[in-house]
Amino acid sequence: MTRATPIPDTVTVHVPFRTVKRGGRKEIRLPDGAPSRPELDNALVKALARAFRWERMLRSGEIATIAELAEREKIAPSYMTRILRLTLLAPDLVEAILDGRQRPEVTLARVLEPFPVEWMAQEFRDKALS
Numbered sequence: 676m677t678r679a680t681p682i683p684d685t686v687t688v689h690v691p692f693r694t695v696k697r698g699g700r701k702e703i704r705l706p707d708g709a710p711s712r713p714e715l716d717n718a719l720v721k722a723l724a725r726a727f728r729w730e731r732m733l734r735s736g737e738i739a740t741i742a743e744l745a746e747r748e749k750i751a752p753s754y755m756t757r758i759l760r761l762t763l764l765a766p767d768l769v770e771a772i773l774d775g776r777q778r779p780e781v782t783l784a785r786v787l788e789p790f791p792v793e794w795m796a797q798e799f800r801d802k803a804l805s
Contacts, residue, residue: 697779715775718783723769726761757787765794 694701698718729744738744745752771777790797
């Protein structure tokens with residue numbers, strides 16, 4: 676049995692993308708409108724997880740003070756308070772971050788900056804949700 680058309684030895688595939696720096700590392704970006712799966716920001720997800728874990732420890736009475744918790748975790752109390760403030764983010768923003776649906780502008784450094792505790796007043800909320 677013979678084939679009508681020969682199979683080529685090589686196949687060339689063109690994939691349009693660009694690289695951008697994000698958080699000190701390079702990231703591949705697809706063109707606008709290209710289907711893609713959500714990409715988690717591991718640093719941001721880890722910070723949220725820590726914040727909610729620490730809050731639970733403080734509320735339960737397992738740890739009495741932030742200073743005690745910071746000493747136990749071996750981190751500076753000032754850093755701990757900045758991370759703990761992430762528990763005040765709007766629930767839809769937290770959900771978007773955990774699902775990887777936040778925009779690239781929403782980084783750990785950006786959400787660690789002071790923000791209002793009122794959910795509707797959190798200015799990066801509109802920028803975060805895509």
